[in-house]
Amino acid sequence: MSKKKSAAKMTGTPDMPCPCQSDKLYRDCCEPAISGKRPATTAEGLMRSRYSAFSLGLASYLIDTLAPERRQPGERGALKRQFRHTRWTGLRIMDVQAGGEQDTVGMVEFEAFYVSEAEPGRLHERSSFRRDQGRWYYVTGDAEFQSNPGA
Ligand SMILES: [Zn+2]
Numbered sequence: 001m002s003k004k005k006s007a008a009k010m011t012g013t014p015d016m017p018c019p020c021q022s023d024k025l026y027r028d029c030c031e032p033a034i035s036g037k038r039p040a041t042t043a044e045g046l047m048r049s050r051y052s053a054f055s056l057g058l059a060s061y062l063i064d065t066l067a068p069e070r071r072q073p074g075e076r077g078a079l080k081r082q083f084r085h086t087r088w089t090g091l092r093i094m095d096v097q098a099g100g101e102q103d104t105v106g107m108v109e110f111e112a113f114y115v116s117e118a119e120p121g122r123l124h125e126r127s128s129f130r131r132d133q134g135r136w137y138y139v140t141g142d143a144e145f146q147s148n149p150g151a
Contacts, residue, residue, distance in 0.1 A: 012056050019055040020048035021091050034061050039136070043099025043106030043129035046136035048091070051112060055088035067130060067137040086116045095126075104131045113149075122149035 012019070014027035022029045030052040032038040033045065040046035046065060053061040059079040063071060072078075090113035099106020106129045114121050127141035 012052075018048075019052040019088070022048065026052070034058060039134070040065075041101050041136075043103070043131075043136055044093060044096050044108050046129060046138065047093075047108040047110065047127055050138060051088065051091045051110075054083075054086075057083040059083070065136070065138055067139045070139065086114050089113045089115060089120075099129055099136075105129065106131075106136075119147055120149065122146045 012026055012031070014025065014031055016026050018024050018026045018029035018031075020030055030045075030049040033040040033049040034053055034056075040049050050062060050065055053065075057080075059076045062079055063075055066075070091110060092112075093108060093110050095107075095109040097107040099108060107126055108129065109126045110124075112123045112125075114123065123143055123145055125141040125143045128139040129136050130139050131137075
């Protein structure tokens with residue numbers, strides 16, 4: 001039972017501000033999707049919940065929301081290595097195309113900020129999403145990483 005505290009810290013608490021920086025509480029934003037209570041209804045919602053899962057180190061959710069044909073052997077280990085080295089510090093949604101509750105595809109353009117091995121960085125990506133049987137999945141993206149974006 002002594003492990004409980006550190007587990008809660010890693011997965012977050014319902015009353016904390018949502019990691020996706022929506023200005024909502026986690027329980028009113030990404031937590032219902034991540035916990036499986038209520039899958040994301042839009043591509044943007046899924047994108048936000050995946051960002052939150054990255055920042056909280058939740059590999060299973062990231063694998064579950066990746067399009068099945070994109071999952072690689074070793075995905076979990078690669079994610080865990082990334083979690084150890086990268087701390088996500090901010091998200092800004094720049095553009096959304098389709099991806100609504102009635103759509104089957106969507107695109108979300110965003111920038112996300114991180115610190116990796118003490119180096120700040122910026123990720124800019126246009127991500128594609130697909131909805132299958134009522135669930136959104138991340139399909140692919142054109143990630144561009146930039147180190148020291150303020151320099
Ligand atoms: Zn959120």
